[in-house]
Amino acid sequence: MEGIFLRIADFAKQLFSSLNFGPEITSILMALFHVSAIIGFVLLNVLVLVLLERKLSGYFQQRPGPNRLGPNGAFQTIADVIKLFGKELIIPKAADKWVFILATIVVFIPAVMLYAVIPFGKKMIAIDLNIGIFYFIAISSTATIAFIMGGWGSNNKYSLLGGMRTVAQMVSYEIPLVFSLLGVIMIAGSLKMSDIIAAQKDVWFIILQPIAFIIFFISSIAELNRAPFDLPEGEQELVAGPYTEYSGMMFALFFLAEYANMVSISAIAVTLFLGGWQGPILPSWMWFVIKLYIMIFLYMWVRWTFPRIRIDHLMHFNWKFLLPLSLVNIVITGIGIKLVNWLNWF
Amino acid sequence: MLQQFYAVLTFFGFGIFFAIIALVLAKIFGPTNPTAAKITTYECGLDTQGPTWVQFKISYFLYALVFLIFDVETLFLYPWAVMFQKLGLFAFIEMIIFIAILVIGLWYAWKEGALEWL
Numbered sequence: 001m002e003g004i005f006l007r008i009a010d011f012a013k014q015l016f017s018s019l020n021f022g023p024e025i026t027s028i029l030m031a032l033f034h035v036s037a038i039i040g041f042v043l044l045n046v047l048v049l050v051l052l053e054r055k056l057s058g059y060f061q062q063r064p065g066p067n068r069l070g071p072n073g074a075f076q077t078i079a080d081v082i083k084l085f086g087k088e089l090i091i092p093k094a095a096d097k098w099v100f101i102l103a104t105i106v107v108f109i110p111a112v113m114l115y116a117v118i119p120f121g122k123k124m125i126a127i128d129l130n131i132g133i134f135y136f137i138a139i140s141s142t143a144t145i146a147f148i149m150g151g152w153g154s155n156n157k158y159s160l161l162g163g164m165r166t167v168a169q170m171v172s173y174e175i176p177l178v179f180s181l182l183g184v185i186m187i188a189g190s191l192k193m194s195d196i197i198a199a200q201k202d203v204w205f206i207i208l209q210p211i212a213f214i215i216f217f218i219s220s221i222a223e224l225n226r227a228p229f230d231l232p233e234g235e236q237e238l239v240a241g242p243y244t245e246y247s248g249m250m251f252a253l254f255f256l257a258e259y260a261n262m263v264s265i266s267a268i269a270v271t272l273f274l275g276g277w278q279g280p281i282l283p284s285w286m287w288f289v290i291k292l293y294i295m296i297f298l299y300m301w302v303r304w305t306f307p308r309i310r311i312d313h314l315m316h317f318n319w320k321f322l323l324p325l326s327l328v329n330i331v332i333t334g335i336g337i338k339l340v341n342w343l344n345w346f
Numbered sequence: 347m348l349q350q351f352y353a354v355l356t357f358f359g360f361g362i363f364f365a366i367i368a369l370v371l372a373k374i375f376g377p378t379n380p381t382a383a384k385i386t387t388y389e390c391g392l393d394t395q396g397p398t399w400v401q402f403k404i405s406y407f408l409y410a411l412v413f414l415i416f417d418v419e420t421l422f423l424y425p426w427a428v429m430f431q432k433l434g435l436f437a438f439i440e441m442i443i444f445i446a447i448l449v450i451g452l453w454y455a456w457k458e459g460a461l462e463w464l
Contacts, residue, residue: 024352031353035360088376089369093385094394105365112361116354127353134424135354155398156387168406175416185427244388249372253365312463315409319461323416323452327445330423334438337431 005124005285009033034126038115046259050077053300060304087248092154095245099153104246104253107146110139111257114264119193121277121285132193133185136268137178140223143261144170147232147242150254154245162241165311166225166232172318173222173229179326180215183333184272197276206273211329213273215322220265221302222318224258228306229314266295408460412452419448 009030016029051066051074058065066073091097117132119125129135144167151163185191187208188199199205206213222229233241243254270276270291279287309317387394426433426441455461 023349027349027352028356031356032360034353035357039360039364085372085375086377087372088378088380089372090380090384092387094387094398101369104369105362108365109358109361112364113354113357116357126357127350129350129354137420152399154387157389157394157398160398164402164406168409171413172409175413175420178417178420179423182423182427185424186430189428189431191424191428239388248376249368252372253368315461315463319412319452320456324449327449330427331442331445334430334441338435338438341431 004283005037005121009124031126035112035115038126039112041120042112042115042260042263043256045263046256047077047081049259049262049296050080052296053303056297056300057304060301081252084248084252089250090245090247092156092245094155096153096155099149100245101250103146103149103153104250106149107143107257108253110143111260111264113139114261117193118264118267119197119271119276119288120267121283121288124277124285125193128192128194131191133181133191133196133268133272136264137174137181140261140265141170141174143257146257150246151242154242156245158239158244159242162232162238162244165238166242169225169229169232169314170223172315173219173322176215176318176322176326177219177223179323179330180209180212180219181272182326182330183209183212186330186333186337193271193276196272197278200275200278204273204275209273209329209333211325212333213269215326215329216269216273217298219318219322220269221299222314224262224265224299226262226299227303228309230308231311231314234308262296262299263292266292266299269295405463408455412455412460415451416448419444 012033013026013030016026016033019026021029054076055065055073064073066076069075069079091100114136116127117125117129117135119128147166147170148163151159151161151166154160184196184205187205188196190196190199225232232238233243238244243251246254267288270288274291274295277284277288279290282290387398422444423441426437430438
């Protein structure tokens, strides 16, 4: 069980190298193989997650949730996807046509690229970059562009307000998110994903960096625009925020990217704080999936428990509480490491 | 090293490819019937009044400016954090001074009300 996916990858690698195209083409072919597998994983997860979220929200609110299609509503999402394919792509007359369409593509690119550095299991990482976590931060921040493109391109007042709010919120919460990871990097001494996991062999970083984990968790909810930080698409005030004018597959791409981002940010939380794929008895990828779903369940739990907060509270909480706290965390971590080293030296 | 970035480029290309395929498939399978009422801008059933692309609230710009300063700071902090255990006490104190300067900047922005949402 342990090496089942590795063996498949080895087989593909032998197949590609036997074609004698040279190392560059082979590595591109291998990347294509990896990206197809990852897309399969992501799509499968999104199908499960959308259903899971609707079922969980149902149970949290003491109602059954979707339960008509298939056993206990299991085929609901598949039906939704088929319906979305059959919908018309409406482009409003007033919209900036190309910006409007391009936004759907731009939002999807970072969502795919993020998976390049996620370790799904022992040696199961598409590209083990030496700047792994930095790559993740850099790519994830580009998703902001798509929201301003969609908000501005729709030429709709709700979209513009929603787009502006999204950008303000994502940009603000990115700073505590990035700073909270610094403590982990200081202890691990590397940006490479495999090194960070190896550093958590004895003790998980959630124990050494509890404050960083809480900051990371809160600001990642804001980065994902999920409740209680879902102001950009607050239904009661902004209809659907930047998504207002989108329909059919264009909306589905935004939706898909949102859930794909939730999976990838949970995966990063697992990798950096929960020891990655490490665990006894079960195969490494299974441990990864178990921890991943624990994180995702936490996000959903928070979403259906807390009410939406006001935008000025949101901004004040970030700039006047989370940011100073994350700076203090860096300093405390630094002093802690120096103290431990000093004690070991004696 | 460079081979890894070929792979990154492949991921980038696949992202574009997948999104375009999804849109093209939806265009093929879905109906195309843009009536005049359907392609108007959505606004609660009434026609939209006035232009949308107007001058916008200044606080967004102030947040962007403060963000820029701290985002540049992360560029300095990341290499420092990686090498932290190998560097001596001197580098640590130096970074504390660097962070302190930024905290003074944050305090100034706070005092001047740049962080207020009015």
